[in-house]
Amino acid sequence: MVTLLIILMAYLIGSIPIAYLAGRLAGHNLLNEGSGGVSGSAAIERLGLVRGSCAGFCDALKPVAVVVITQRVSVYDVSAIASVAAVVGHIWPITLRFRGGRGVGPAGGALAALGAWPIVIALVGLLLGRVIFKDSAPGVIVGFVGTAVLVNLTGQSSTLIFTSWLLLVVLGTGRLIGYRKSSVITGRSIGRVILRRLLFDRD
Template identity: 40%
Template sequence: MDAQVAFDFSTLLFYLTAFFLGSIPFAYLAGRLRGLDIRQHGSGNIGATNAFRVLGPFMGTVVLLLDAGKGAVVALWAITSFGETVAVIAGLAAILGHTFSPFMKFKGGKGVATAAGVVITLIPDIALICVLLFATIVALSKYVSLGSITVAITLPLLAFFFNKPLAYQIFSLATAVFVIYRHIPNIKRLLAGEENSIRRNQSKL
């Protein structure tokens, strides 16, 4: 897919659509079903991790699947209709939409679940390795943030190692940098020994 096609009017409109699909705040909507504003509980984040913390395992799982589903739908739609270059740009648009949702005054989650949906769709073999690595890190450390950061660092390394298409390598690197940037507060808390682990008491409804 050449640059001209990747940035013509139809694809630019598609990127905008991907952004708005990504911006649907499922954790916030799930909280409203329980009669609360998730932004006022737990970490205040509208991502899947805080949904688990505040809303419990069932609703947290639903939010996780929906947030990942946003990325998967966008990536699948793009790869089947336009090609690799459009797919990775649309995937990044969905991640940015989740993180800077216009429905939430341009605030949002950290993009991990939505990024996972894109990766699962475009490079499923690498996604499997990342999921196993994430599960192992979280099981051993009890820190979801540490699992997310570790996978973010590993993702582009795997894309380069397995010689994935250049578009996927660039996507992996851009996603890694963005996810790590969004986790800077978590990194500071991890270094200070103040990060919330899954062992700690969850917020009560």
């Protein structure tokens, strides 16, 4: 019962729409502007680099807070599960009728809080994506794959290995079925759409 309550708490913390609230304070409704997303990148586009980055950073801290709180009352394994629940809450927040961000920052925060130093690979991937593709989306997904592989190869705990792969699945699912302002697909095969969503987070 305690574990279930911790997971519920983690999901609700993840559901706090920090980027959305920051937008409202600045006179913007991120749900109605641009892509309609409430991610850190959307906040940067709408609110500017400083305010948007602060909002994105605070989003990334939600799983960190969950891990810190959980490890005070329970074991490491439960804190790992709770961190994933926080990322799920960010992507599908009950507070915004399940219209959340893509979970990149929170997933990174979760792995960092759990001690997964290979998360730097995801950061490198993000930066390379910006440089090579002018878009962080492909670099991010490749970076998280690299992180999961490196966590496995460096002899980390089985819990951390499982969590890194589970977070990758959650991020991929968010790209595949997460909220999109427009989901009208014409002239493309389902396979191509799936590939574009996974790599570029667009149809």
